[in-house]
Amino acid sequence: MAEQALRVGIIGCMGRMGQAVAAVVTAADGLVLAGGIDRAGNPGQRLAGTGAPIVADIAGLFEISDVVIDFSAPGSTAAHAEAATVAATALVVGTTGLTASDHAALDAAGKSTAIVQAGNFSLGVNLLMALTEEAARVLGDDWDIDILEMHHRHKVDAPSGTALMLGEAAAKGRGVDLDTVACKARDGVIGERPVGEIGFATLRGGAVIGEHEVIFASDSERLVLSHKAENRSLFAKGAVVAARFAATVPAGRYSMQDVLKLQLGGQ
Numbered sequence: 001m002a003e004q005a006l007r008v009g010i011i012g013c014m015g016r017m018g019q020a021v022a023a024v025v026t027a028a029d030g031l032v033l034a035g036g037i038d039r040a041g042n043p044g045q046r047l048a049g050t051g052a053p054i055v056a057d058i059a060g061l062f063e064i065s066d067v068v069i070d071f072s073a074p075g076s077t078a079a080h081a082e083a084a085t086v087a088a089t090a091l092v093v094g095t096t097g098l099t100a101s102d103h104a105a106l107d108a109a110g111k112s113t114a115i116v117q118a119g120n121f122s123l124g125v126n127l128l129m130a131l132t133e134e135a136a137r138v139l140g141d142d143w144d145i146d147i148l149e150m151h152h153r154h155k156v157d158a159p160s161g162t163a164l165m166l167g168e169a170a171a172k173g174r175g176v177d178l179d180t181v182a183c184k185a186r187d188g189v190i191g192e193r194p195v196g197e198i199g200f201a202t203l204r205g206g207a208v209i210g211e212h213e214v215i216f217a218s219d220s221e222r223l224v225l226s227h228k229a230e231n232r233s234l235f236a237k238g239a240v241v242a243a244r245f246a247a248t249v250p251a252g253r254y255s256m257q258d259v260l261k262l263q264l265g266g267q
């Protein structure tokens with residue numbers, strides 16, 4: 001008997017990423033676009049180029065989906081985690097700008113369904129995280145670490161989710177808590193750079209899809225690890241890989257590193 005196609009729902013279906021995910025799902029084998037939801041509504045309409053409905057309420061989207069992919073905006077993640085729990089539907093969260101309470105809501109939902117959350121679904125960035133952790137482990141405190149990112153003018157959160165993940169990776173490599181060493185903005189007479197600080201710098205402009213640099217600087221040399229995304233379909237394809245993963249694993253809270261099973265240096 002033929003296997004049933006996996007039904008995928010999209011939160012933020014009219015946005016840049018939502019439309020990219022719809023295109024990837026529509027072209028993929030074994031997947032069917034169940035429907036979408038967007039802040040502006042449009043219930044009763046169909047997602048462009050597909051027969052999939054735009055639904056009116058979030059609970060309804062989770063009911064008609066096996067897995068829901070969320071690329072929306074900060075502020076609704078806890079509600080989406082709650083809807084995933086109630087429907088026992090897997091959830092893939094790509095939205096960035098999450099707060100500590102959003103993460104707590106995802107942790108709670110992970111007790112009853114599969115949750116994959118990542119600030120970046122690209123293979124390259126997830127490898128960059130592992131490389132950053134390793135470099136931070138090897139290089140001592142006499143190497144300063146700053147993370148530079150640039151995105152398009154429409155991005156609403158800063159630093160980017162990716163920059164924060166890279167900061168977490170650097171902090172992990174150093175064996176410190178990022179919150180205690182992070183400097184997310186510099187302005188005015190702020191004094192010399194504290195030893196051990198992990199800094200962030202944010203650039204915004206034009207149509208830049210997503211660029212990140214992790215800069216390790218000592219008195220005598222500089223190591224720069226960088227990544228540039230060439231298109232959004234990259235993230236959409238990674239999110240769909242995560243959705244297939246989420247549909248097959250037990251309840252739990254997963255990262256893209258779990259999905260890709262990325263291991264470096266025996267970690």
Ligand SMILES: NC(=O)C1=CN([C@@H]2O[C@H](COP(=O)(O)OP(=O)(O)OC[C@H]3O[C@@H](n4cnc5c(N)ncnc54)[C@H](OP(=O)(O)O)[C@@H]3O)[C@@H](O)[C@H]2O)C=CC1
Pocket residue numbers: 011012013014015016017018037038039040071072073074076093094095096097118119120121122161235
């Ligand atoms: N993890 C990853 O790999 C990636 C993550 N992202 C993240 O994904 C998110 C979306 O990015 P992008 O597509 O560029 O943004 P867009 O603004 O283009 O799209 C987001 C869409 O979601 C809608 N929306 C906002 N809140 C809700 C809600 N509560 N319920 C339903 N729909 C909602 C918006 O409507 P309205 O415009 O009316 O507010 C908009 O149509 C961002 O947080 C971004 O940082 C982006 C790329 C890759």
Ligand SMILES: O=C(O)C1=N[C@H](C(=O)O)C[C@H](O)C1
Pocket residue numbers: 096119120151155159160161162163209210211229
């Ligand atoms: O808003 C975006 O566009 C992107 N957001 C993600 C982030 O915050 O890191 C990922 C990607 O860089 C694009």
